[in-house]
Amino acid sequence: MDTLTRMRAFIDVVEAEGFSAAARKIGRSKALLSKYVRELEDELGALLLNRTTRQFSLTEVGHTYYRRASEIVREIDSLADTVRDSSGDVRGRIRLTAPRTFSDAPIGQSLIDFSKEHPDVVLDIHLDDRFVDLVEEGYDLAIRITRLEDSSMIAKRLAPFSLKICGSPDLIARTGRPERPQDLSRMPCIVDTNGRWLSNWPFMRENGEMFSVPVSGPLEANSPLTTRAAAIAGLGFAPLPDFIAKPALESGELVSLLDDWVPRGGGIFAVYPHRRYLPVKIRVFVDFLAQWFRKHEAD
Template sequence: MDTLTRMRAFIDVVEAEGFSAAARKIGRSKALLSKYVRELEDELGALLLNRTTRQFSLTEAGHTYYRRASEIVREVDSLADAVRESSGDVRGRIKLSAPRTFADAPIGQSLVDFAKEHPDIVLEIDLDDRFVDLVEEGFDLAIRISRLESSSLIAKRLSPFSVRICGSPELIAKHGMPTKPQDFARLPCIVDTNGRWLSNWPFKGDTSDTISVSVSGPLEVNSPMVARAAAVSGLGFAILPDFIAAPEIIEGRLVPVLDDRILQGGGIFAVYPHRRYLPAKVRVFVDFLAQWFKAREAA
């Protein structure tokens, strides 16, 4: 049995957080995976996993080996992808991290459309609103919705993105229309704890500076969908992604306020690590998303 096969078995076990879960995921027996990992440890002369009857954990050597082995396996797979691409055969598995907001919104249809158009590529989607470490956690790429900061990652802008501050007509009738950012300090606000700003909302200042206004209100939640529902019900003003707010604005259930004071420059990005070989499957996926959003904007 070759080292690469044992290496893949070890990575599968670590990422599935157990032998049984890994066996179910990849369709191999638990006993076979345990055999491969044991052979790998014998080959290395080092213990990689601490095993008990209830759980297992990585040893210090295991952590080091997992990081480097993951990089090596990705490089091997990327090289194989490059060869397949030259023959027009693109297949494999893409491990994608994406925010729940993206998947729950209409733009999440882009992922379904890709899977439908590319049946030879398995799209494994992990929905999480945190910013994952792509290399450390073994992701091929991630969708990020934000103002992109400096990073060691490669980023391709898929679509513009902005936020809207919205309130219900009933809320505005009761409290009045905000005329300046500082008004939100005295108004009820819905705090989306997924947002990087939390309860300190950023705005364009009167000049070219950026100001922050501390807000509070009856609800704090880590979901823009719930924040939108709360805003529609009149609980408070909320900062919402434009693609989340748009349907309610069109129907008149939400009213956008102070659009001219919202910071611009955000976007929806596909981000992926610097690699010697960019896997063909990742390139195909990113190109598909770029075309999907381009067609959506033109419609």
């Protein structure tokens, strides 16, 4: 049995957070995976996993080994993909992390459309609103909705993005229309706790200087869809991603406010680590998303 097979078994067990879950996921027996990991530990002369009947965890050396082994296996798979590139054969697994905001919105259809067009690729989607460390946690790429600041990654801009400060016509009639961001501090606001700024909303002056305004209100939720529903109901002013706010703005249920103060330069990005060999499946996936957003830009 070669080291690479044992290494893959170890990675599968770590990512599935257990032998049983890994066995179900990859279609091998729990006993076989346990054997491979035990042989790997014997080969290394080090304990990689702490095993009890109720707990599963990496040792300190196991954590280090997992991180480096994942990088090595991805490089090997990437090289194999590069060799297969000439055949046009796109297959394998893409481990993707994306925010729930992306998946729950109409633009999440892009992921379904990719799977329909490329049935030999398994799209393994993990929805998480935090900024995931792609290398540390073994992801192939991420969808990020932000003003991109991380220069250690390769990023392809898929579409523009901006926040909209929204309020219902009924709310504006009751409280008045905020003329400056600072006015929001004395008005009811809805806090989307998925946002990086929470109850300190970011704004930008004409000279590009950023500042924040503290807000509060009757409702906080970790869902932009719930935030939108609360804004439509007139509970408060709310910051919404433009693609979430769009239907309610078009119907007149919400009004966009303070547009000249909202930070600019945001986007929806496909982000992936620098690699010597970029897997064909990743390039095909990113190109598909870019074309999908161009096609649906006017929708």
